[in-house]
Amino acid sequence: MQLIDGKSLAKKVQATVTTEVAQLKxxxxxxxxxxxxxxxxxxxxxxxxxxxxKACENVGVYSITHNMPDTISQDEIIATIExxxxxxRIDGILVQLPLPKQIDTDKILEVIDPKKDVxxxxxxNVGRLVTGLDSFVPCTPLGVMKMFEEYDIELxxxxxxxxxxSNIVGKPMASLLLNAEATVTVTHIYTKDLxxxxxxxxxxxxxxxxxxxxxxxxxxxxxxxxxxxMNRIEDGSLVGDVDFPNxxxxxxYITPVPGGVGPMTIAMLxxxxxxxxxxxx
Ligand code: GUN
Numbered sequence: 362m363q364l365i366d367g368k369s370l371a372k373k374v375q376a377t378v379t380t381e382v383a384q385l386k387x388x389x390x391x392x393x394x395x396x397x398x399x400x401x402x403x404x405x406x407x408x409x410x411x412x413x414x415k416a417c418e419n420v421g422v423y424s425i426t427h428n429m430p431d432t433i434s435q436d437e438i439i440a441t442i443e444x445x446x447x448x449x450r451i452d453g454i455l456v457q458l459p460l461p462k463q464i465d466t467d468k469i470l471e472v473i474d475p476k477k478d479v480x481x482x483x484x485x486n487v488g489r490l491v492t493g494l495d496s497f498v499p500c501t502p503l504g505v506m507k508m509f510e511e512y513d514i515e516l517x518x519x520x521x522x523x524x525x526x527s528n529i530v531g532k533p534m535a536s537l538l539l540n541a542e543a544t545v546t547v548t549h550i551y552t553k554d555l556x557x558x559x560x561x562x563x564x565x566x567x568x569x570x571x572x573x574x575x576x577x578x579x580x581x582x583x584x585x586x587x588x589x590x591m592n593r594i595e596d597g598s599l600v601g602d603v604d605f606p607n608x609x610x611x612x613x614y615i616t617p618v619p620g621g622v623g624p625m626t627i628a629m630l631x632x633x634x635x636x637x638x639x640x641x642x
Contacts, residue, residue, distance in 0.1 A: 362611075362613065362614070363613065363615075364615065364616070365512055365614050365621060367504070367508065367616060367621040367623065368624045370507065370508060370511050370624075370628075371627065371628035372624075372628075374629070375419065375631060378632055378635050379419075379420045379421060381635055382635060382638075385635070392638075393422045393634050394422065394423040394448075394452050394638075395423070395452065395454075395630075396425050396445040396451045396453070396454050396455070397414065397426045397455045398427045398445075398457065399426055399428050399457045400430075400456075400461060401429075401430070403459075409457065410457050413455070416630070416631055417631065420631050422631060422635070423450065427441050435465060435468065438460075442456070442473055443472065445477070446477065451477065452634055452637035452641055453478075453479035453630075453634040454473050454474070454478065454479070455480050455630070456480075456482075470482045470483055471483065471484065477637060479497055479633040479634050479637055480497070480500065481497035481503075482529070490536050490537070490540075491536050497633055497636070497637070498629075499529055499530070500625075500627070500630045501529065501530050501589060501629075502533045503632075504622055504625025504626050504628065504629045505534060505537075505587055505625070506541075508587070508616070508622070514585055514614060516538060516541040516542065518542065518544070520561060520562050520563045521543045521546070521562060521564040521566065522561070522565050523535045523538065524548050524565065524574070524575070525569040525589075526547050526548075530589055532547075534566055535547045543564070546562070556578070556579045559575060559579040560578070560581055562581065564586075564587070565584060566587040567602045567603060568589030568602065568622075570602065572590070572602065573600065574602045574604075575602060575604060576607065577604065580611050583611070583613045584611065584613065585613055585614045585615070586615045586616070588601035588602055588603040588605070588615070588617075588621055599619050600618055601616075605617065
């Protein structure tokens with residue numbers, strides 16, 4: 362069993378971004394800029410946004426966070442996004458999700474200029490991803506693809522089971538894998554027999570937020586297991602969606618939690634912001 366070290370791969374990606382950001386500044390006098398819109402006071406969202414801003418600072422990306430109360434109107438959020446769409450210093454716009462209940466998330470995401478949509482959530486980029494055209498790709502699944510590449514994990518012709526069908530993780534993950542010529546099964550909460558699907562898979566990618574969902578008897582000997590889950594359990598520790606102690610001995614490769622996919626998400630956000638700034642250049 363080999364651990365996939367997301368922490369060190371993320372550092373490697375960030376080092377490359379740092380070099381290219383410096384080059385862009387020197388050659389074109391362009392500093393990539395990221396605008397983050399954060400609504401409400403969800404502690405997890407605040408923690409993520411703080412990590413994103415810190416990561417920007419570390420690689421030389423300019424960032425600004427628009428902190429808004431959860432009483433804010435949809436129109437005010439839209440006005441802020443439009444301001445960022447028209448701001449020439451801003452290459453990337455990220456609206457931290459989830460948004461408060463009274464806000465129509467789909468409507469908000471549609472307002473973001475697709476050329477600045479570094480989260481890849483706009484329908485324009487989703488459509489381009491599904492079609493296999495160049496697009497902004499959501500950061501978490503993009504980070505998983507980077508891991509497959511780094512560890513030379515072949516995807517063509519492989520049976521891959523994606524557990525979870527969210528717009529942020531499962532659906533774009535499935536599109537990327539399909540584009541890489543894998544045979545993809547996507548399961549979700551209404552799937553009748555999850556184990557029947559996972560136990561056949563050469564590769565399992567799981568991101569549903571249920572601690573320990575994937576157990577030893579659900580995984581084929583020698584499988585690759587990618588765990589996108591992040592669950593805080595009673596004793597305060599952070600665990601994934603995979604029962605790591607029991608599943609890991611069966612795997613050829615597995616990601617730990619923490620230190621697996623998590624750090625890759627932020628690294629890919631920086632990479633997408635750089636990509637957008639290069640397009641501006
Ligand atoms: N909430 C959970 N994951 C994400 C993400 O990747 N991007 C944004 N904007 N919000 C999230």
